[in-house]
């Protein structure tokens with residue numbers, strides 16, 4: 001018998017085994033999630049290269065610095081829409097924020113869910129042992145459609161926008177569990193946006209706003225730098241939102257879907273480090289590495305080294321890693337877990 005004859009049946013066997021396994025897996029995903037798992041390899045993010053830890057606990061010295069965390073329930077978000085926002089854009093972002101709190105309906109939204117993702121954030125405690133709150137609500141909204149401080153904002157004028165909203169809305173002065181969240185539309189430029197940051201959080205100065213209030217800013221990068229701030233829906237090296245290898249955003253909007261992961265990142269960090277004296281790694285409090293920074297670019301199991309981790313793709317090719325309210329799907333980066341001493345997310349496969 002020739003070698004060919006020996007190999008032939010083995011090859012047939014190998015192929016048929018592989019294809020029947022594939023068919024079984026396909027059936028299962030179609031029946032349960034209507035989705036398949038995949039772990040794409042993408043060019044690395046531009047901004048995170050200097051802070052890339054990729055979940056290695058050997059070099060992570062995340063420590064508690066004795067300051068408060070947002071432990072009172074609920075965490076109240078005071079939302080400022082700066083610039084031009086459509087009703088559907090606002091709805092998408094509000095649906096995400098409203099998906100953070102545990103749902104009253106068991107097993108809906110189905111696992112992996114946004115509220116499961118926030119569980120990692122609520123593992124952080126202050127020195128009294130109080131955990132970060134599990135519930136997050138949108139307490140009040142203000143639309144600054146007149147661009148009260150122009151179409152270019154600096155780090156300081158962002159605080160003036162908050163001062164204006166606190167007076168005009170009026171927003172209460174909520175020191176205890178308030179987050180003042182400024183979102184700027186695609187046509188607004190912000191100091192350091194796209195070059196050094198996609199969003200940031202800090203606290204207001206009494207001299208600017210009259211109070212010390214934790215706040216966060218995130219911009220819609222869709223028209224300005226999607227390859228920087230809407231990763232992985234746009235990837236470096238290709239302008240205009242997309243490029244070979246980029247993934248289809250779950251809600252069909254590169255800028256907004258990218259923004260949601262940055263909002264998630266900033267809310268997680270702000271809640272565990274609202275006055276920048278609680279949870280962070282590194283020796284320098286002026287450039288703290290926080291619980292979101294440690295896991296930037298990681299969305300699932302097996303991430304690192306250019307891979308974003310195992311995420312889901314639905315029948316329309318849209319990429320996501322967690323479910324939210326109203327049947328929404330979102331793609332949100334993982335968060336450092338103080339218990340696992342590793343990056344963690346609700347779609348972990350182990």
Ligand SMILES: *[C@@H]1O[C@H](CO)[C@@H](O)[C@H](O)[C@H]1NC(C)=O
Pocket residue numbers: 122123124125131338339
């Ligand atoms: C509070 O945090 C501790 C320490 O991480 C954790 O063991 C516990 O499960 C947390 N409780 C809640 C309700 O999240």
